[in-house]
Amino acid sequence: MQLGRVVGRIWASVKNPGLEAQRLLLVQPVTPDLSASGKVVICTDCTGAGSGEVVYWVRGREASFPFQPGEVPTDATVVGIVDELHVGGGGA
Amino acid sequence: MQIGRVIGDISATQKHPSHEGKTILLVQPLGLDGSATGNPVAAVDGVKAGVGDKVLLVYDGFAAFTTVGLKPSPIDTAVIGIIDRVELFSETGAPVGAAAAPQQKHKQKAR
Amino acid sequence: MTLGRVVGTIVATRKDARLEGHTLLIVKPVTPDGKEEAGYLIAVDTVGAGNRELVFTVGGSSARMASGCKDKPVDCVIVGIVDGVSMDAAR
Numbered sequence: 001m002q003l004g005r006v007v008g009r010i011w012a013s014v015k016n017p018g019l020e021a022q023r024l025l026l027v028q029p030v031t032p033d034l035s036a037s038g039k040v041v042i043c044t045d046c047t048g049a050g051s052g053e054v055v056y057w058v059r060g061r062e063a064s065f066p067f068q069p070g071e072v073p074t075d076a077t078v079v080g081i082v083d084e085l086h087v088g089g090g091g092a
Numbered sequence: 093m094q095i096g097r098v099i100g101d102i103s104a105t106q107k108h109p110s111h112e113g114k115t116i117l118l119v120q121p122l123g124l125d126g127s128a129t130g131n132p133v134a135a136v137d138g139v140k141a142g143v144g145d146k147v148l149l150v151y152d153g154f155a156a157f158t159t160v161g162l163k164p165s166p167i168d169t170a171v172i173g174i175i176d177r178v179e180l181f182s183e184t185g186a187p188v189g190a191a192a193a194p195q196q197k198h199k200q201k202a203r
Numbered sequence: 204m205t206l207g208r209v210v211g212t213i214v215a216t217r218k219d220a221r222l223e224g225h226t227l228l229i230v231k232p233v234t235p236d237g238k239e240e241a242g243y244l245i246a247v248d249t250v251g252a253g254n255r256e257l258v259f260t261v262g263g264s265s266a267r268m269a270s271g272c273k274d275k276p277v278d279c280v281i282v283g284i285v286d287g288v289s290m291d292a293a294r
Binding site for chain 1: 204205206232234235240249250251259261262263264265266267268269270271272280282283284285286287288289290291
């Protein structure tokens with residue numbers, strides 16, 4: 001799983017039936033210090049994440065698991081909204 | 093999926109049993125302009141392609157091993173089509189004649 | 204999923220039987236602000252996408268979960284035509 005920040009949304013009225021009623025978020029992968037790293041990906045969402053939020057997301061076939069038994073054709077899904085992030089053991 | 097050109101094949105005596113009797117092709121992935129991109133890959137042949145053919149490469153494991161009629165087996169790349177033509181659209185939406193023509197020429201040369 | 208623009212088609216007569224009847228489109232990945240990125244994808248179309256349209260694709264084994272692509276040898280499928288993209292201004 002990777003860290004990311006929700007940077008936008010996508011709307012599509014013509015889509016594969018499996019994606020019906022799915023919110024599509026634009027997620028910028030970020031490093032633990034929250035700087036952008038890599039390409040923006042389109043993610044489905046099972047958390048209700050919104051604009052600007054730091055999230056963690058899963059890539060691959062596993063991305064469709066939150067929607068089982070539905071068959072949602074997605075390869076990236078936001079699976080958690082990050083409340084706090086602690087890097088290193090020392091505390092800030 | 094990606095476009096590739098068959099540049100050879102691989103024979104191996106010691107190999108995974110599921111690969112017995114299958115043709116393993118050496119395929120050079122191509123960019124849209126027909127130039128080579130990256131290293132050649134080894135792909136199981138699902139369509140009886142030959143050297144020089146422009147082919148459709150698929151990189152998913154399931155796609156690869158079912159294409160050649162195998163049960164789950166250690167294969168991650170397969171040739172699943174022989175490409176007749178690549179058509180590129182112009183900015184305005186019309187087919188690009190210049191891009192389509194060399195493809196045709198290339199194909200004739202290859203066969 | 205990846206944002207992309209349809210830039211061409213692939214014509215292949217001899218292909219895996221399970222691909223019969225499917226349109227194969229060439230998709231150039233783009234950034235959310237529309238800039239084309241390096242490389243290209245060849246994707247099976249499930250939404251009737253056309254020339255130069257902005258679409259999004261799903262890749263890997265998830266691609267086979269798209270309706271119409273069950274148990275087919277595909278690794279990339281166009282699953283939507285983009286109506287609009289909104290970007291966070293603070294980005």
